[in-house]
Amino acid sequence: MDLENKIQKLKRELNAVVLAHYYQESEIQDCADFVGDSLALAQQAAQTTADTIVFCGVHFMAETAKILNPGKLVLLPDLNAGCSLADRCPPEAFAAFKAQHEGCFVVTYVNSSAAVKAQSDVICTSSNAVKIVSRIPQNRPILFAPDRHLGRYVMQQTGRDMLLWPGSCIVHEMFSEKKLVQLKHENPQALVVAHPECEEAVLMHADFIGSTAQLLERVTRGVESLFIVVTEPGILHQMKKAAPHKQFISPPADNGCPCNTCPHMKLNTMEKLFACMKNRSPQLELPEAFRQKALAPLKLMLEWS
Numbered sequence: 001m002d003l004e005n006k007i008q009k010l011k012r013e014l015n016a017v018v019l020a021h022y023y024q025e026s027e028i029q030d031c032a033d034f035v036g037d038s039l040a041l042a043q044q045a046a047q048t049t050a051d052t053i054v055f056c057g058v059h060f061m062a063e064t065a066k067i068l069n070p071g072k073l074v075l076l077p078d079l080n081a082g083c084s085l086a087d088r089c090p091p092e093a094f095a096a097f098k099a100q101h102e103g104c105f106v107v108t109y110v111n112s113s114a115a116v117k118a119q120s121d122v123i124c125t126s127s128n129a130v131k132i133v134s135r136i137p138q139n140r141p142i143l144f145a146p147d148r149h150l151g152r153y154v155m156q157q158t159g160r161d162m163l164l165w166p167g168s169c170i171v172h173e174m175f176s177e178k179k180l181v182q183l184k185h186e187n188p189q190a191l192v193v194a195h196p197e198c199e200e201a202v203l204m205h206a207d208f209i210g211s212t213a214q215l216l217e218r219v220t221r222g223v224e225s226l227f228i229v230v231t232e233p234g235i236l237h238q239m240k241k242a243a244p245h246k247q248f249i250s251p252p253a254d255n256g257c258p259c260n261t262c263p264h265m266k267l268n269t270m271e272k273l274f275a276c277m278k279n280r281s282p283q284l285e286l287p288e289a290f291r292q293k294a295l296a297p298l299k300l301m302l303e304w305s
């Protein structure tokens with residue numbers, strides 16, 4: 001039996017649902033029951049009736065599934081699949097930052113640890129950040145963490161001033177404005193779609209900005225036939241599947257590297273996916289008191305979405 005069939009068999013034995021993010025390798029996406037952006041994956045995790053959630057994504061995504069499902073077994077193929085945004089916002093430093101700015105409404109991007117979520121008023125993802133911030137009373141100052149690029153984009157879209165934690169994504173910061181301008185020049189008919197985690201100088205050249213799911217939706221429904229896609233290239237798999245007759249260009253990074261792949265997302269492999277299901281390990285664990293603190297802002301996000 002090949003690996004994919006073995007995984008399908010284990011799915012039935014465990015009564016498991018396999019959730020995958022768009023940045024996972026193509027084989028994993030094809031093996032999953034659902035592929036989506038951070039918000040859709042959290043929504044799937046919130047409503048699943050499966051006993052086991054196998055999360056093919058990074059740690060904060062699987063942790064979010066566990067916060068929502070304390071009674072379920074939540075498996076992650078590689079427990080070391082972190083995220084530079086979550087890693088660069090340690091809970092103790094965040095608590096000190098928050099203490100210096102008392103009275104702020106704390107909006108935390110889902111790319112954060114449960115310990116930081118537990119100190120927040122509401123969580124957001126890249127697809128609902130503008131909507132979430134727009135719901136906060138005008139008289140409340142806002143602290144936004146940990147992605148300063150998404151934060152700045154939300155400020156521009158909502159007109160709200162926000163105090164920003166100085167975090168960023170190592171992958172999206174790699175895109176070069178110079179190379180993007182050059183690509184646009186070489187492909188004047190191409191539409192540029194970009195993720196809001198990119199730097200402002202890059203986003204300035206985008207025709208459309210959105211979460212991974214929103215970028216996929218935009219290229220699928222668009223009449224254009226050529227797209228420059230400024231985000232992790234894992235998303236191209238679904239774009240090509242949804243619109244096989246269209247063309248997609250992934251811009252190179254500043255240092256000439258053609259990839260811009262997320263090293264954390266790519267830690268998961270088909271072999272590790274199979275092994276985690278077979279061994280029921282590694283699994284996500286969270287102390288209950290702590291989980292409940294992180295659940296409240298997460299629930300508020302799902303309600304406001």
Ligand code: 13P
Binds near residue numbers: 126197
């Ligand atoms: P999305 O919510 O748009 O899928 O983004 C997740 C992410 O980690 C982007 O780098």
Ligand code: SF4
Binds near residue numbers: 085111172197263265
């Ligand atoms: Fe985190 Fe960036 Fe990877 Fe997304 S692409 S998981 S923000 S490191």
